[in-house]
Amino acid sequence: MKATKGEQIFYTFNYIFLAVLGFVTLYPFLYVLAASMSSSEAVVTGKVLLLPKDLTFESYRRVLGEQGLWIAYANTVFYTVVGTAVNVLFTLLGAYPLSKKRLMGRTAVSFMIAFTMLFSAGMIPMFLNINELGLMNTRTSIIIAFAVSTWLVIVLRTFFQSIPDEMEEAAKVDGATDVQILMKIYLPLSVPALVAISLFYAVGRWNSFFWAMVLLRDEHLIPLQVLLKKLVVEMKPTDDMMAMSDTAQSFSQETVIYATIIVSILPIIIVYPFIQKFFVKGVMIGSLKG
Numbered sequence: 264m265k266a267t268k269g270e271q272i273f274y275t276f277n278y279i280f281l282a283v284l285g286f287v288t289l290y291p292f293l294y295v296l297a298a299s300m301s302s303s304e305a306v307v308t309g310k311v312l313l314l315p316k317d318l319t320f321e322s323y324r325r326v327l328g329e330q331g332l333w334i335a336y337a338n339t340v341f342y343t344v345v346g347t348a349v350n351v352l353f354t355l356l357g358a359y360p361l362s363k364k365r366l367m368g369r370t371a372v373s374f375m376i377a378f379t380m381l382f383s384a385g386m387i388p389m390f391l392n393i394n395e396l397g398l399m400n401t402r403t404s405i406i407i408a409f410a411v412s413t414w415l416v417i418v419l420r421t422f423f424q425s426i427p428d429e430m431e432e433a434a435k436v437d438g439a440t441d442v443q444i445l446m447k448i449y450l451p452l453s454v455p456a457l458v459a460i461s462l463f464y465a466v467g468r469w470n471s472f473f474w475a476m477v478l479l480r481d482e483h484l485i486p487l488q489v490l491l492k493k494l495v496v497e498m499k500p501t502d503d504m505m506a507m508s509d510t511a512q513s514f515s516q517e518t519v520i521y522a523t524i525i526v527s528i529l530p531i532i533i534v535y536p537f538i539q540k541f542f543v544k545g546v547m548i549g550s551l552k553g
Contacts, residue, residue: 362423
């Protein structure tokens with residue numbers, strides 16, 4: 264069907280608007296990428312706009328040669344992998360019982376869980392609680408203190424409720440236990456939901472830095488995001504970065520910071536196009552029931 268003149272005008276305006284919006288969104292990233300590959304003089308004098316000036320990879324050599332960066336990278340991978348596994352386990356163990364109508368006090372328990380989405384103890388009580396438990400400056404504090412998301416428990420519970428009860432009843436007739444029903448029926452049917460929830464947890468773990476900054480003091484425990492905060496906000500490149508060149512006095516801190524930003528976000532940029540569909544699916548989990 265041929266578009267009317269009004270529709271053509273709308274489509275043209277829409278394309279122009281989206282193109283401008285996309286450029287505005289991408290420009291900061293493109294600038295950081297260009298500046299990270301430009302000379303210090305070009306960055307300081309403002310010659311870099313969209314493309315690199317005086318192309319050089321000196322900043323990347325400095326960043327990749329910094330041992331502290333790789334330690335922070337390894338910490339971030341550890342917190343993401345182990346933390347996500349703990350998150351999914353606790354979410355699964357919370358969502359499965361709550362999906363069963365036979366659970367005594369299910370309504371009251373669900374209300375208390377949902378209540379935490381509206382009101383929480385706050386930052387200071389949580390900090391004091393972690394301190395009293397002796398978890399300060401430990402990896403355990405990052406893993407256990409944020410082991411479950413109330414919202415994702417409710418999402419997974421809703422998905423479990425969409426699975427027909429007849430399948431569970433048939434399994435019980437054959438003598439299956441609740442653990443066997445969970446492992447052999449619910450988990451295989453819930454793979455898309457579990458993947459989506461795992462991705463939500465993993466991205467949150469990868470990007471989190473505030474509580475790591477508050478709870479961790481040892482430089483060998485901090486994740487990559489805390490290191491980035493020191494570089495970007497405090498403008499403090501490490502001594503090793505500055506000592507890797509004989510021309511440290513003429514060296515621009517900004518180029519090291521930009522190179523570090525690119526190195527830190529590169530994994531997410533590479534992976535995100537492949538996992539975007541799971542985020543869309545995760546939003547739709549439990550929204551429809553047949």
